Amino acid sequence: MPKEDPKSRVKWEGDSLEKIRSWPDAVKQDIGGDLRRLEDREQPLDSEPMGKVLPGVSELRDEHQGAWFRLMYWLHAGWIYVLHCWPKKTNQTSKSDIDLAKDRMKLIKARKDEPFVKEKEEEEKSA
Numbered sequence: 001m002p003k004e005d006p007k008s009r010v011k012w013e014g015d016s017l018e019k020i021r022s023w024p025d026a027v028k029q030d031i032g033g034d035l036r037r038l039e040d041r042e043q044p045l046d047s048e049p050m051g052k053v054l055p056g057v058s059e060l061r062d063e064h065q066g067a068w069f070r071l072m073y074w075l076h077a078g079w080i081y082v083l084h085c086w087p088k089k090t091n092q093t094s095k096s097d098i099d100l101a102k103d104r105m106k107l108i109k110a111r112k113d114e115p116f117v118k119e120k121e122e123e124e125k126s127a
Helices: 016-021 025-039 095-111 119-126
Strands: 010-012 047-049 057-064 067-076 079-088
Touching: 010 025, 016 025, 016 079, 025 057, 025 067, 025 079, 067 095, 079 095
Parallel strands: 010 079
Antiparallel strands: 047 057, 057 067, 067 079
């Protein structure tokens, strides 16, 4: 089950939150800033779509002391699903990383989460 803050649109899938917590502080700050931008419906500073291999999925990217860090996310039903976080050693995304993200997307679809609705939007509807 994903870990989440009830006021946040971010849902951490699998071990993503634990993995990102082990990253260097500078990387956590950079990636965290991009997640906040996504929550505010702004464009992240360093994001790339995964393209045909994972339609609708993008990754947040950061580099620190010669190592690359990636956070794969999927915007779906108003949520920001963090599918996978990992340090990357090559320019290619491995098949196992892609398969892990696909498996987590299947679990999300099967879970059928309610769409994210901001409290303010809910208040306006009830007024």
